[in-house]
Amino acid sequence: MPDKAKDAKTGREEGWLRTIGSKIWYFFNSLKLTLFVLISLAVLSIFGTVVEQNAPVEQYLTQYGEKWTSWIMYTRLNDMYHAWWFLAFLAALALNIIVCTFERFPPKWKSLLVHIPEKFDPAIIDRFSHRETVSLNAGSDAVRDRLLKVLKKKKYGVSESGTKGDYYFYAWKGRVGRLGSDFTHISLLLILAGAIVGSYAGYKDFFAVNVGGTVSVPQAEFKLRLDKFWIEYYDSGQVKQYKSTLTVLEDGKDVLEKQIWVNEPLDYKGIKFYQSSYGQSWNRIQEAQIAVKHKGKEALGETITVKWGETAKVPGTRYSVKLAGYTGDFAYDEATNQVFSKSAEAVNPAIRVEVFDGDKEIATPWLFVKYPGIFPAIPNADEDLVFTGYVPVMYSGISVNKDPGTNIVWLGTSVMGFGFILAFFVYHRRLWVHVRETGKSTEVKIGGTINKNTLVLEKELKDITESLTSD
Amino acid sequence: MILSLVFFTFSFVFYILTTALYLGYWVFKKKWLGQTATAMAFIALASTSMILISRTGESGHAPFSNLWESMMLFIWATNVAYLFMEYKYKFKVIGMVVMAIESLGMLSASLLPYKFKSVEPLNPALQSKWHWMTDLLSTWGLEKYAIGWLDFHVFTTFIGYAGFAIAFGLSILYLIKERSEEKGSGGALVSAFPPSRVLDEMSYRAIAWGFPFLGVGIVSGAVWANYAWGTYWSWDPKETWSLITWFIYAAYLHARVTRGWRGKRAAYISIAGFLAVIFLYWGVSFVLPGLHAYA
């Protein structure tokens, strides 16, 4: 007795689950849903092209005002292609495809394998909207041979039945064309899968590397050194291309050298390195020009060139000066007492020098190219140092991208191309032909179907009857 | 730059003449007018080809790198597609709509500001050449003429646009024809159109060409972006709009194949699709910010 009660209970639960399950299944097994999802994705995507994506909040505030901005943030319209509701539509697309394929593919496959009708009923021909009838002055055997020749030339498969004086033919061509839509749909699933793999297993990063500098690559056992960076120009002065020579280092050893430029990345162990930008380094220069200024004189004295990290004598004085630091966009953090670069641009270039009186370091001032002489470089001296110019070090901006999903996406796109060829350029044609001797002449009745492009079928039927009558 | 603009002027005149001839053929139904119209369409095609060829000579790269050049490609591709269709289906009245679209295209290209027309050297991101092709051509010292993803991407996309433009023309003819068939009172002019059933089917065929080509165009753009920007998809407005357009035509195909939407409703989707193409092509370039330099 207790067993029975339990059975009834689980039975009820299963039934309940099954109902929900079949409701969901039924929901996704709908071609109306397909149209709805396609149109919705199209319409929703428009918003993302109108509202700029991933911009700083301030920009939305100035553009849309406070009320709308909070609404944009709330609905994630500022990053809508990653918002849950947009992803939900993509998921619906995928589920819709999966369920519809499960429902439709097996019977379709079967009907393509077992496609020859068991019984040939000549009445079927009259029911086709595309049909032709011709009468030939020849015996049925001669007509049969001619027909078979024509169909063979047109690459039809033929199944024949009937007897002399009353032949039946069923002919077919282009069955694989029916699979085009399935290949296309599977390709979409592959592309989505590739995108998902990429977003979970991949990463993006960016390095700005000074020439000569080395960086370690995240999630990888190798390092990268920038050996050289240069820009090529057109005669007109426009930038033609910018290029970096990169060396891959493994365990401290050089293993590979490659030139990269825009459109020509380095691919090493599944990680790609792209030339994406360049600029002046914000924390290093090659050399600085420093001029001496004597108190009370307007004109600058002699200018010296100091190389990075090196020390030079300041002519006509007791002092020497070492180029010890550089920052491209000078900023000072009072809390930590630190100097830093506000941006990567040379907005306010400044150098730090160490000034020596003989062997003794007496000052470490910052000198500004745009504000010469605002702070005296050497305390209590008759001379001052003025930073007049510098030769920058270039950095090369390199984007890093690891995306193991890319290959799945490319596989998907190949499948899609194949699917397109089948879906749009291979038509499934099926012809029914009845050859019947009527006294002296023979009547040929031919009709059939095509899965798309009925104009082709009309032309085909005309072609066939013409070649039967002409020769 | 002079030569391509000279050919442009010639072509403009040729397209207007071609349109007039097709119109004349439609109104007067004289066979010789129809034949002259087709001949003129070929002359216009030759002239458009000369624009593209002379532009290639002037700029030293395939002429697909600014809006004006891409318009020439669009007009060229639409003309080729139209002549192919005329040859296949033997209906000439469709020519007047397609050639009117061509003339409008020429007009809008001529109105473009100078900076969209001039010969520009390729910026770094636009320089992509296939290695295999460069290697192959370098055996004869012709590596300068190698093409790459840029060319392939633009070319396939524009074949797609051409298919959609023709489908658009056919859909308009369909709506006119269908209406007169319904009323049963088609004037002599409308009765010169092919039967509405045929117009409907032809416009489906044009979309069945446009859809896969736009698809290949989108995919090749993604492949190229993966080389140039390091990511195959970045939801840039041009990319997104190409997807929107592609989905509209996907909806067209599904409505047709799975729900039997033909005729009027199909024609409306086809027209909506072409409006999306126009926005994708021109609207996005001028209205929305993005990574795509032009077209």
Ligand code: HEM
């Ligand atoms: C939302 C999920 C989708 C479902 C459930 C779905 C379902 C279907 C079905 C049942 C067919 C007809 C099958 C046949 O005639 O053999 C079809 C055809 C097709 N589908 Fe889809 N589809 C979906 C999304 C898409 C998308 C997003 C694309 C591409 C953008 C696409 C491309 C095609 C193509 C190219 C055809 C063939 C059309 C033709 O023969 O003219 N499908 N689809």
